[in-house]
Amino acid sequence: MRRALPLLLAVLASTAWAMGGQNMVLGRMVQARPDAPSVAATTHARAHYVLHCGGCHGMDGAGSPATYVPDLRRLGLWLRVDGGREFVIKVPGVMGSGLDDRQVAEVTNWVLSTLARDTVPAGHRPFEPAEVTRARQQPLTDVAAERQRLLQRARAQGVAID
Ligand code: HEC
Numbered sequence: 001m002r003r004a005l006p007l008l009l010a011v012l013a014s015t016a017w018a019m020g021g022q023n024m025v026l027g028r029m030v031q032a033r034p035d036a037p038s039v040a041a042t043t044h045a046r047a048h049y050v051l052h053c054g055g056c057h058g059m060d061g062a063g064s065p066a067t068y069v070p071d072l073r074r075l076g077l078w079l080r081v082d083g084g085r086e087f088v089i090k091v092p093g094v095m096g097s098g099l100d101d102r103q104v105a106e107v108t109n110w111v112l113s114t115l116a117r118d119t120v121p122a123g124h125r126p127f128e129p130a131e132v133t134r135a136r137q138q139p140l141t142d143v144a145a146e147r148q149r150l151l152q153r154a155r156a157q158g159v160a161i162d
Helices: 004-020 045-052 072-080 084-090 101-113 129-137 143-156
Strands: none
Touching: 045 101, 072 084, 072 101, 072 143, 084 101, 084 129, 084 143, 101 129
16 A cells, blocks of 8 residues: 555646646637527437437337337327327327427328338328327327227227227
């Protein structure tokens, strides 16, 4: 311990010298500006998915059975169930995402045309912003109950979602 002390002091001193010296400058220091405009405005639907949905549903849409996050790769199945079309844009993750009506329509259309492509029924009409506006006026009060109700209906219609 006694022999280690001078060594420790020497290391500390040389570190302090290096930190003060020019050698430690790794890049130009830029002042943080919270009001700085983004150089790449996030307008693309995929970017909205990554920022607002992918954190929970996964970048590939697979979700997580362990945490009850549904698999969005089979989102198209909901479109085959009466009431399913409204349901998928009313869930809290979508309505509470902070995206506006046009963006919700875009991100949902993006999921359906990419991750969930294989489950989308023929003749499907893309979502319109006005549809999202209407859906917002009738929010879901009990998501789990509505999902169960629609799952039963899906089974009755022969659509296997879960
Ligand atoms: C904080 C985590 C989280 C985020 C963020 C999130 N979701 Fe979800 N999402 C869930 C969970 C949990 C459920 C299941 C419970 C429910 O229906 O709310 C769900 C359900 C859904 C459903 C219904 C599917 C089904 O099978 O029931 C859709 C559609 C959906 N989310 C789409 C989205 C989209 C699109 C976004 C981004 C705009 C998004 N979610 C953001 C967690 C999230």
